[in-house]
Amino acid sequence: MEQTNVTVREAAADDAPQYAEAVAALIRESAQHHNIHPRNVEDIRRWMTEGVAVIALDEDGIVIGFCYYHLWSDRMVTHSALVVRPDRRRQGIGRQMKDQLHVMVERDVPGAVEISRTTCPVVVHMNERIGLQQCPLSDLTSDPAFWHECEHGCRDYALVNAPGSDVGQPNPIGTRCCCTGLIRRQ
Ligand SMILES: CC(C)(COP(=O)(O)OP(=O)(O)OC[C@H]1O[C@@H](n2cnc3c(N)ncnc32)[C@H](O)[C@@H]1OP(=O)(O)O)[C@@H](O)C(=O)NCCC(=O)NCCS
Numbered sequence: 234m235e236q237t238n239v240t241v242r243e244a245a246a247d248d249a250p251q252y253a254e255a256v257a258a259l260i261r262e263s264a265q266h267h268n269i270h271p272r273n274v275e276d277i278r279r280w281m282t283e284g285v286a287v288i289a290l291d292e293d294g295i296v297i298g299f300c301y302y303h304l305w306s307d308r309m310v311t312h313s314a315l316v317v318r319p320d321r322r323r324q325g326i327g328r329q330m331k332d333q334l335h336v337m338v339e340r341d342v343p344g345a346v347e348i349s350r351t352t353c354p355v356v357v358h359m360n361e362r363i364g365l366q367q368c369p370l371s372d373l374t375s376d377p378a379f380w381h382e383c384e385h386g387c388r389d390y391a392l393v394n395a396p397g398s399d400v401g402q403p404n405p406i407g408t409r410c411c412c413t414g415l416i417r418r419q
Contacts, residue, residue, distance in 0.1 A: 238291070238292040239289055239290065239291060239292070239297070239321075239324075239326055239329075240289065240290045241287065241288075241289045241298070241326065241329040241330055241333055242287065242288065242290075242333065243284060243286070243287055243333065243337060244280070244281040244284075244286040244287060244288045244299075245281065245282075245284070246281060246282040248281050248288060249277075249278040249281040249282055250278075252281070252288060252296045253274050253277040253278040253281060254274050255295075255296045256272075256277050256288070256296055256299045256316075257271070257272060257273065257274045257277055259296065259297075259298075259299065259316055259318060260272050260299070260314060260316050263316050263319075267353065268351075268352045268353065268387065268388055268389070269314065269315075269316060269353075270382070270385070270386030270387070272314055277299075280301040284337075284341070285301045285302050285303070285337070285341075286299065286300070286301035287299070287300050287301070287330045287333045287334050287337070289317065289321075289326050289329070289330055291321070297317060297318040297321045297326065298316060298317040298318065298321070298326050298327065298330050299314060299315075299316055299330075300312055300313065300314055300315040300316070300330050300331065300334055301313055301314055301334070302334050302337065302338050302342075304342055304345065305374040305376040305378070305379050306374070306376040306378075307374050307375060307376060308342070308344065308345050308346065309345065309346045309347075309348045309373065309374040309376070310338050310342055310345040310346065310347055310348070311347075311348055311349060311350070311379070312331055312334050312335075312347070312349065312360075315327060315330065315331065315356065317330075327355075327359060328359060328362075331359055331360075331363060332363070335347070335363060346416065346417060346419065347365060347416070347417040348365075348372075348373045348374060348414070348415065348416045348417075349365055349414070349415040349416075350370070350373060350379075350410065350412040350413070350414055350415075351412055351413060351415075352387075352389070352411060352412050352413070357413050357415065360415045361415070364417055365415040365416060365417045366415060366416060366417075366418060367413060367414065367415055368414045368415060368416045369402065369414060370402045370403070370404045370405070370410055370412070370414045371402075371403075371404070371405055372414060372416050373404070373405070373414050373416065374405075375405040375406070377406050380404050380405065380406045380408060380410070381406075383404075383408065383410055383412075384408070387410075387411075389411050393409045393410065393411045394408055394409050
Protein backbone atom coordinates (compact mmCIF):
# COMPACT_ATOMS: atom_id res chain seq x y z
CA MET A 234 0.00 0.00 0.00
CA GLU A 235 1.59 3.30 -1.11
CA GLN A 236 1.27 6.07 1.50
CA THR A 237 0.10 9.29 -0.14
CA ASN A 238 0.29 11.24 3.15
CA VAL A 239 4.00 10.55 3.49
CA THR A 240 6.64 12.88 2.01
CA VAL A 241 9.76 11.21 0.68
CA ARG A 242 12.38 13.68 -0.50
CA GLU A 243 16.03 14.60 -0.72
CA ALA A 244 17.23 16.00 2.59
CA ALA A 245 18.76 19.50 2.61
CA ALA A 246 21.04 21.48 4.89
CA ASP A 247 17.95 23.12 6.46
CA ASP A 248 16.75 19.70 7.62
CA ALA A 249 19.85 18.93 9.66
CA PRO A 250 19.00 20.94 12.82
CA GLN A 251 15.43 19.65 12.86
CA TYR A 252 15.81 16.00 11.93
CA ALA A 253 19.36 14.68 12.45
CA GLU A 254 18.89 13.73 16.11
CA ALA A 255 15.59 12.00 15.40
CA VAL A 256 17.20 10.01 12.59
CA ALA A 257 20.06 8.96 14.86
CA ALA A 258 17.51 7.78 17.45
CA LEU A 259 15.53 5.87 14.81
CA ILE A 260 18.65 4.04 13.65
CA ARG A 261 19.82 3.40 17.22
CA GLU A 262 16.47 1.84 18.16
CA SER A 263 16.42 -0.33 15.02
CA ALA A 264 19.97 -1.48 15.74
CA GLN A 265 18.67 -3.24 18.86
CA HIS A 266 16.76 -5.69 16.66
CA HIS A 267 18.38 -5.53 13.20
CA ASN A 268 21.86 -5.64 11.72
CA ILE A 269 22.11 -1.90 11.07
CA HIS A 270 24.79 0.01 12.92
CA PRO A 271 24.16 3.23 14.82
CA ARG A 272 25.32 6.48 13.18
CA ASN A 273 26.31 9.62 15.00
CA VAL A 274 24.35 12.85 14.71
CA GLU A 275 27.28 14.81 13.20
CA ASP A 276 27.55 12.35 10.30
CA ILE A 277 23.81 12.47 9.68
CA ARG A 278 23.91 16.29 9.66
CA ARG A 279 26.79 16.19 7.17
CA TRP A 280 24.99 13.77 4.82
CA MET A 281 21.92 16.01 4.87
CA THR A 282 24.04 19.08 4.18
CA GLU A 283 26.01 17.38 1.39
CA GLY A 284 22.78 16.37 -0.39
CA VAL A 285 23.35 12.62 -0.26
CA ALA A 286 20.45 11.71 2.05
CA VAL A 287 16.74 11.03 1.72
CA ILE A 288 14.17 11.48 4.48
CA ALA A 289 10.58 10.35 4.86
CA LEU A 290 8.20 12.54 6.88
CA ASP A 291 4.71 11.70 8.08
CA GLU A 292 1.65 13.93 7.84
CA ASP A 293 2.78 15.81 10.98
CA GLY A 294 6.31 16.39 9.70
CA ILE A 295 7.81 13.71 11.97
CA VAL A 296 10.72 11.82 10.48
CA ILE A 297 9.84 8.16 9.82
CA GLY A 298 12.57 7.08 7.42
CA PHE A 299 16.09 7.76 6.27
CA CYS A 300 18.85 6.55 3.97
CA TYR A 301 21.90 8.06 2.28
CA TYR A 302 24.33 7.11 -0.46
CA HIS A 303 28.06 6.69 0.01
CA LEU A 304 30.58 6.88 -2.82
CA TRP A 305 33.57 4.58 -2.35
CA SER A 306 37.01 5.15 -3.81
CA ASP A 307 36.54 3.06 -6.95
CA ARG A 308 33.30 4.76 -8.04
CA MET A 309 31.11 2.15 -6.45
CA VAL A 310 28.18 3.47 -4.46
CA THR A 311 26.05 2.01 -1.65
CA HIS A 312 22.63 2.85 -0.29
CA SER A 313 23.31 2.97 3.45
CA ALA A 314 21.55 3.31 6.82
CA LEU A 315 18.17 2.47 5.30
CA VAL A 316 15.57 2.60 8.03
CA VAL A 317 11.81 3.03 8.40
CA ARG A 318 10.09 3.49 11.77
CA PRO A 319 8.64 0.10 12.82
CA ASP A 320 4.98 1.16 12.79
CA ARG A 321 5.32 2.51 9.22
CA ARG A 322 7.05 -0.51 7.67
CA ARG A 323 5.56 -2.54 4.82
CA GLN A 324 3.81 0.51 3.40
CA GLY A 325 6.20 1.12 0.50
CA ILE A 326 8.21 3.86 2.23
CA GLY A 327 11.54 2.03 2.08
CA ARG A 328 11.01 1.39 -1.64
CA GLN A 329 10.16 5.05 -2.30
CA MET A 330 13.28 6.18 -0.44
CA LYS A 331 15.51 3.82 -2.41
CA ASP A 332 13.93 4.96 -5.71
CA GLN A 333 14.64 8.61 -4.74
CA LEU A 334 18.20 7.77 -3.73
CA HIS A 335 18.77 5.96 -7.03
CA VAL A 336 17.66 9.08 -8.95
CA MET A 337 20.12 11.18 -6.89
CA VAL A 338 23.00 8.76 -7.54
CA GLU A 339 22.34 8.83 -11.30
CA ARG A 340 22.22 12.65 -11.21
CA ASP A 341 25.26 13.20 -8.96
CA VAL A 342 27.59 10.35 -9.86
CA PRO A 343 26.88 9.29 -13.44
CA GLY A 344 28.47 5.98 -14.27
CA ALA A 345 28.82 4.90 -10.63
CA VAL A 346 28.16 1.21 -9.99
CA GLU A 347 25.54 0.54 -7.31
CA ILE A 348 26.46 -2.22 -4.89
CA SER A 349 25.00 -3.60 -1.69
CA ARG A 350 26.12 -5.74 1.20
CA THR A 351 23.42 -6.84 3.59
CA THR A 352 22.23 -9.61 5.91
CA CYS A 353 18.63 -8.40 5.57
CA PRO A 354 16.51 -10.56 3.20
CA VAL A 355 14.11 -7.65 2.69
CA VAL A 356 16.98 -5.45 1.48
CA VAL A 357 18.16 -8.23 -0.85
CA HIS A 358 14.64 -8.37 -2.26
CA MET A 359 14.44 -4.56 -2.59
CA ASN A 360 17.78 -4.38 -4.38
CA GLU A 361 16.93 -7.20 -6.76
CA ARG A 362 13.70 -5.41 -7.55
CA ILE A 363 15.67 -2.34 -8.71
CA GLY A 364 18.00 -4.43 -10.87
CA LEU A 365 20.92 -5.46 -8.69
CA GLN A 366 22.06 -9.09 -8.90
CA GLN A 367 23.61 -11.27 -6.23
CA CYS A 368 27.38 -11.60 -6.63
CA PRO A 369 30.47 -12.81 -4.77
CA LEU A 370 31.79 -10.30 -2.24
CA SER A 371 34.99 -10.13 -4.29
CA ASP A 372 33.01 -8.27 -7.03
CA LEU A 373 32.29 -5.40 -4.62
CA THR A 374 34.51 -2.43 -3.89
CA SER A 375 38.04 -3.08 -2.70
CA ASP A 376 37.97 0.19 -0.70
CA PRO A 377 39.28 -0.88 2.74
CA ALA A 378 37.04 1.69 4.47
CA PHE A 379 33.96 -0.16 3.21
CA TRP A 380 35.12 -3.45 4.75
CA HIS A 381 36.42 -1.86 7.95
CA GLU A 382 32.83 -0.78 8.63
CA CYS A 383 32.03 -4.47 9.29
CA GLU A 384 34.48 -4.55 12.15
CA HIS A 385 32.79 -1.63 13.89
CA GLY A 386 29.20 -2.12 12.78
CA CYS A 387 28.37 -5.81 12.32
CA ARG A 388 27.10 -7.71 15.33
CA ASP A 389 28.36 -11.01 13.78
CA TYR A 390 31.87 -9.79 12.95
CA ALA A 391 33.67 -11.55 15.82
CA LEU A 392 31.90 -14.85 15.20
CA VAL A 393 32.45 -14.77 11.44
CA ASN A 394 36.12 -13.88 11.90
CA ALA A 395 36.91 -16.29 14.74
CA PRO A 396 40.02 -18.39 14.08
CA GLY A 397 39.17 -21.32 11.78
CA SER A 398 35.74 -19.89 10.87
CA ASP A 399 34.25 -20.88 7.53
CA VAL A 400 31.14 -18.75 8.01
CA GLY A 401 30.45 -16.27 5.22
CA GLN A 402 32.99 -15.47 2.50
CA PRO A 403 36.38 -13.81 2.37
CA ASN A 404 36.20 -10.22 1.17
CA PRO A 405 38.74 -8.24 -0.88
CA ILE A 406 40.72 -7.20 2.23
CA GLY A 407 41.00 -10.75 3.55
CA THR A 408 38.56 -10.70 6.46
CA ARG A 409 35.30 -12.65 6.35
CA CYS A 410 31.79 -11.27 5.89
CA CYS A 411 28.41 -12.98 6.21
CA CYS A 412 26.52 -10.53 3.99
CA THR A 413 24.93 -11.18 0.63
CA GLY A 414 26.67 -9.08 -2.02
CA LEU A 415 24.71 -7.44 -4.83
CA ILE A 416 25.79 -5.36 -7.81
CA ARG A 417 24.13 -3.60 -10.72
CA ARG A 418 25.84 -5.07 -13.77
CA GLN A 419 26.45 -2.39 -16.42
C1 LIG B 1 14.36 -2.75 5.54
C2 LIG B 1 13.31 -1.66 5.74
C3 LIG B 1 13.95 -0.29 5.58
C4 LIG B 1 12.21 -1.84 4.66
O1 LIG B 1 11.35 -0.70 4.69
P1 LIG B 1 9.79 -0.81 4.35
O2 LIG B 1 9.26 0.56 4.24
O3 LIG B 1 9.14 -1.72 5.32
O4 LIG B 1 9.85 -1.52 2.92
P2 LIG B 1 8.68 -1.50 1.81
O5 LIG B 1 7.35 -1.43 2.47
O6 LIG B 1 9.01 -0.44 0.81
O7 LIG B 1 8.84 -2.92 1.17
C5 LIG B 1 9.77 -3.17 0.14
C6 LIG B 1 9.59 -4.60 -0.32
O8 LIG B 1 10.02 -5.50 0.71
C7 LIG B 1 8.94 -6.33 1.12
N1 LIG B 1 9.01 -6.45 2.57
C8 LIG B 1 9.14 -5.44 3.46
N2 LIG B 1 9.20 -5.92 4.71
C9 LIG B 1 9.08 -7.26 4.60
C10 LIG B 1 9.07 -8.32 5.54
N3 LIG B 1 9.20 -8.07 6.86
N4 LIG B 1 8.95 -9.58 5.08
C11 LIG B 1 8.83 -9.84 3.77
N5 LIG B 1 8.85 -8.87 2.81
C12 LIG B 1 8.96 -7.60 3.23
C13 LIG B 1 7.68 -5.62 0.68
O9 LIG B 1 6.62 -6.53 0.46
C14 LIG B 1 8.14 -4.96 -0.60
O10 LIG B 1 8.15 -5.92 -1.66
P3 LIG B 1 7.63 -5.53 -3.16
O11 LIG B 1 8.47 -4.34 -3.62
O12 LIG B 1 7.89 -6.76 -3.95
O13 LIG B 1 6.20 -5.16 -3.01
C15 LIG B 1 12.63 -1.77 7.14
O14 LIG B 1 12.15 -3.09 7.29
C16 LIG B 1 13.59 -1.45 8.30
O15 LIG B 1 13.71 -0.29 8.70
N6 LIG B 1 14.26 -2.47 8.85
C17 LIG B 1 15.17 -2.27 10.01
C18 LIG B 1 16.47 -1.63 9.61
C19 LIG B 1 17.25 -2.48 8.63
O16 LIG B 1 17.38 -3.69 8.78
N7 LIG B 1 17.76 -1.80 7.57
C20 LIG B 1 18.55 -2.46 6.56
C21 LIG B 1 20.02 -2.39 6.88
S1 LIG B 1 20.96 -3.19 5.61
